[in-house]
Amino acid sequence: MKTLGLVTGLGMGAGIFYYRQLVSAYRVLGVHPQIVMVHADVQKVMDLALRREVSELATYLRGLLEQLKRGGADLGCIPAFSPQVCDAELKAITPLPLLSPLDAIVQKAQESNHRRFVVLGAQVTMETQLFGRLKEFEIVGLPESDTDTVASIYKLIAEREHATTEQFNTVSAIAQKAVTVSGADAVILAGTDFSFVFNETNTNFPCIDGARAHISALIEAMQ
Numbered sequence: 001m002k003t004l005g006l007v008t009g010l011g012m013g014a015g016i017f018y019y020r021q022l023v024s025a026y027r028v029l030g031v032h033p034q035i036v037m038v039h040a041d042v043q044k045v046m047d048l049a050l051r052r053e054v055s056e057l058a059t060y061l062r063g064l065l066e067q068l069k070r071g072g073a074d075l076g077c078i079p080a081f082s083p084q085v086c087d088a089e090l091k092a093i094t095p096l097p098l099l100s101p102l103d104a105i106v107q108k109a110q111e112s113n114h115r116r117f118v119v120l121g122a123q124v125t126m127e128t129q130l131f132g133r134l135k136e137f138e139i140v141g142l143p144e145s146d147t148d149t150v151a152s153i154y155k156l157i158a159e160r161e162h163a164t165t166e167q168f169n170t171v172s173a174i175a176q177k178a179v180t181v182s183g184a185d186a187v188i189l190a191g192t193d194f195s196f197v198f199n200e201t202n203t204n205f206p207c208i209d210g211a212r213a214h215i216s217a218l219i220e221a222m223q
Helices: 012-029 042-050 054-070 082-093 101-111 123-127 144-160 165-180 192-196 210-222
Strands: 003-008 034-039 075-077 116-121 186-190 207-209
Touching: 003 012, 003 054, 003 210, 012 144, 012 192, 012 210, 034 054, 042 054, 042 082, 042 123, 054 075, 054 082, 075 210, 082 101, 082 123, 101 186, 101 207, 101 210, 116 123, 116 144, 116 165, 123 144, 144 165, 144 192, 165 186, 186 210, 192 210, 207 210
Parallel strands: 003 034, 003 075, 116 186, 186 207
Antiparallel strands: none
16 A cells, blocks of 8 residues: 655645545555655745745645655645645656646546536635636636635635534535526535535535545545
8 A cells, every 4th residue: 555645734624634534434444544744834835825936835845745755655645725726836846646636626527427617715726717727628707706705715714624604605605606597517616624514415516525536536546
């Protein structure tokens, strides 16, 4: 089994969610997962991502991946979406093979019968339409007010590691409207912190859960 190198600290709730999901999945398989971790400076990463300083961000993340490689990691993982703004730059210099959430989402979208998507997540993720990785699909844009609302709520969820009922209902209503009014086939939940808010039992709109898709891909790649 391969050893996974996990870059944590980019939203504590999301990092814990990934760790729990990975360990739970392997417990079902009767296997003990091999995972090493390194903690990132979340403020530095988010500031660089928002300013689109992709070269500097990629260089910083490469340093973290180098630490993971020295710790025995065979595969690298950054369980956050905003840092994916430097996906191409990082893949060119990474010391470890990487499996990004973008790769997992594109694969899920290709496997689906859907062609029109709306992206929900952090501001940079929505503004770049999943960092330009969905060019083969049609992206349904949100009204600016809805984009700002989702971005604000997502930031609060990431900071507080939970969502209020009002926040959950607001994001759900925006997602439903994108499908029923704007004509999206499905919603892409492109934010790791959305994954401990939305699940199969409480989501009443068609969606691709980016974090869960990523975790499934990681489990397969680690075997």
